[in-house]
Amino acid sequence: MKSSPHGGEPFFFPGGRVGCLLIHGFTASPQEMRLLGEHLAGQGHAVLGIRLFAHATHLEDMVRARWRDWLASAEDGFHLLRDVSQRIVAMGLSQGGALALILAARFPVLGVVAMATPFDLPPDPRLRLLRPILRPLSLALKSIAKGPPTWVDPQAAVGRVAYTAYPVRAVPEVEGLLAAMRQILPEVRVPALLMHSRGDTLVPPGDMERIHDRLGTAEKTMQWVEHSSHGITLDADRETVFAAAADFVRRVAGGRS
Amino acid sequence: MNILLPGGEPFLFPGSQVGCLLVHGLTGTPQEMRWMGEYLAVHGYTALGVRLFGHATRPEDLNRARWRDWLASVEDGYHLLRGACSHIVLMGLSLGGALSMVFATQFPVAGVVAMSTPIETPDPRARLLRPIFPLLYLVWRYIPKEKTSGGQDAQATEEHLQYPVYPTRGIAELHDLLAELRRALIKLHVPVLLIHDRGDDSVPASHAQVLYDRLGTSDKEILWLENGGHNIPRGIEREKAFEAAAAFVSRVTGSPA
Numbered sequence: 001m002k003s004s005p006h007g008g009e010p011f012f013f014p015g016g017r018v019g020c021l022l023i024h025g026f027t028a029s030p031q032e033m034r035l036l037g038e039h040l041a042g043q044g045h046a047v048l049g050i051r052l053f054a055h056a057t058h059l060e061d062m063v064r065a066r067w068r069d070w071l072a073s074a075e076d077g078f079h080l081l082r083d084v085s086q087r088i089v090a091m092g093l094s095q096g097g098a099l100a101l102i103l104a105a106r107f108p109v110l111g112v113v114a115m116a117t118p119f120d121l122p123p124d125p126r127l128r129l130l131r132p133i134l135r136p137l138s139l140a141l142k143s144i145a146k147g148p149p150t151w152v153d154p155q156a157a158v159g160r161v162a163y164t165a166y167p168v169r170a171v172p173e174v175e176g177l178l179a180a181m182r183q184i185l186p187e188v189r190v191p192a193l194l195m196h197s198r199g200d201t202l203v204p205p206g207d208m209e210r211i212h213d214r215l216g217t218a219e220k221t222m223q224w225v226e227h228s229s230h231g232i233t234l235d236a237d238r239e240t241v242f243a244a245a246a247d248f249v250r251r252v253a254g255g256r257s
Numbered sequence: 258m259n260i261l262l263p264g265g266e267p268f269l270f271p272g273s274q275v276g277c278l279l280v281h282g283l284t285g286t287p288q289e290m291r292w293m294g295e296y297l298a299v300h301g302y303t304a305l306g307v308r309l310f311g312h313a314t315r316p317e318d319l320n321r322a323r324w325r326d327w328l329a330s331v332e333d334g335y336h337l338l339r340g341a342c343s344h345i346v347l348m349g350l351s352l353g354g355a356l357s358m359v360f361a362t363q364f365p366v367a368g369v370v371a372m373s374t375p376i377e378t379p380d381p382r383a384r385l386l387r388p389i390f391p392l393l394y395l396v397w398r399y400i401p402k403e404k405t406s407g408g409q410d411a412q413a414t415e416e417h418l419q420y421p422v423y424p425t426r427g428i429a430e431l432h433d434l435l436a437e438l439r440r441a442l443i444k445l446h447v448p449v450l451l452i453h454d455r456g457d458d459s460v461p462a463s464h465a466q467v468l469y470d471r472l473g474t475s476d477k478e479i480l481w482l483e484n485g486g487h488n489i490p491r492g493i494e495r496e497k498a499f500e501a502a503a504a505f506v507s508r509v510t511g512s513p514a
Binding site for chain 2: 048061
């Protein structure tokens with residue numbers, strides 16, 4: 001993997017009639033979706049990778065973010081892409097997957113790909129204790145440092161553009177977003193591809209099954225990868241992920257693009 | 258659960274390698290710039306109308322916005338447009354014009370069209386109150402809007418999508434952004450076209466003259482309208498403005514209109 005000269009900026013690759021909307025995860029940036037985007041563009045598709053509000057700027061910006069802002073960013077991306085591509089597949093990593101699933105329930109898309117997507121906040125014991133008081137707590141404790149990286153492929157860390165800490169005030173917002181996602185899952189009636197790594201130590205692999213069970217569509221599949229950490233669009237199984245996503249687009253576009 | 262106001266979505270009209278990045282005004286939406294975008298697209302250019310953070314959703318959201326969020330929204334649009342275009346001209350209305358000029362001192366652009374753009378907060382009370390703003394904000398969240406007169410296309414006015422009030426924090430942020438604009442003007446060295454209505458009762462015509470005088474570039478021009486109103490891209494004289502903007506793009510990018 002070449003080291004990226006890019007920062008955290010959003011990207012647009014013009015292409016054919018199917019448009020792929022790519023949504024990154026919590027505290028990350030469009031950078032983590034760029035390789036996937038390049039792969040899909042190589043298949044001839046139009047690709048738009050959005051930047052979620054308050055991401056890829058300054059960690060302090062996150063204290064002002066509400067999950068509705070992230071949904072608005074996703075809606076922005078949908079409308080921009082729809083102007084150039086009549087048919088859209090929404091794809092997201094982690095919290096981005098939750099946003100893609102919400103879009104899929106509310107907007108006309110061909111299908112949705114949700115990667116390493118949480119069903120609820122991670123079962124971290126500290127979180128279980130502090131969950132009810134995160135908002136007032138955030139006045140005193142602004143952020144919590146992330147643990148050491150868990151990449152299986154060390155190349156995955158090259159060019160990484162992401163905050164190095166979790167903003168505490170934003171955690172209840174993630175919680176709110178996931179609650180909204182759980183509520184609309186039965187209303188997703190387009191084909192859905194879920195992907196998750198058995199080696200994901202941040203979001204339990206069981207979350208993919210819980211999402212799968214609640215999805216309204218009958219056309220839903222789960223794809224496991226074996227060797228990656230949580231960031232499956234960058235880690236060891238990325239090529240498998242790219243191929244599966246491209247395959248899904250081909251399938252839902254009816255074999256033509 | 259849709260977050261964006263219907264009609265207030267961002268837009269992307271595909272065209273040539275020459276792109277126009279369109280930026281709306283305070284409390285407005287991309288709809289303000291849509292007719293201009295359509296005109297430019299008909300003339301062969303790519304046109305992208307951004308949605309500034311906190312806009313086209315609900316007024317409370319705007320009270321959480323800081324002007325750097327608006328600059329980030331412009332920057333997002335710029336990076337997306339760069340995916341399809343090698344030359345970019347920024348065009349903005351009022352606050353959008355100010356953001357465009359500030360942005361043009363930070364990123365390579367071919368030129369700027371700034372319409373109805375203030376050089377300082379038009380309302381003198383806002384300037385006076387800015388120092389005690391944090392106190393004021395505790396009791397005063399929204400300022401009611403007054404009806405503007407003149408230059409209005411009646412139907413365009415009726416259908417103009419905007420917040421019914423000025424969120425107070427938004428005014429404070431405009432104030433601070435304009436201070437940044439005043440610092441940036443001398444550093445702006447790309448061609449600039451200012452468009453202003455002599456009868457603008459929101460931002461007096463004198464602002465355009467001061468902007469002109471302080472701009473660093475020698476390639477600058479003011480197009481005066483007589484009955485364009487403040488909202489020039491939806492006013493009675495919009496065709497004149499659109500023509501001038503298209504001619505400007507053609508000249509500064511060396512592309513036929």
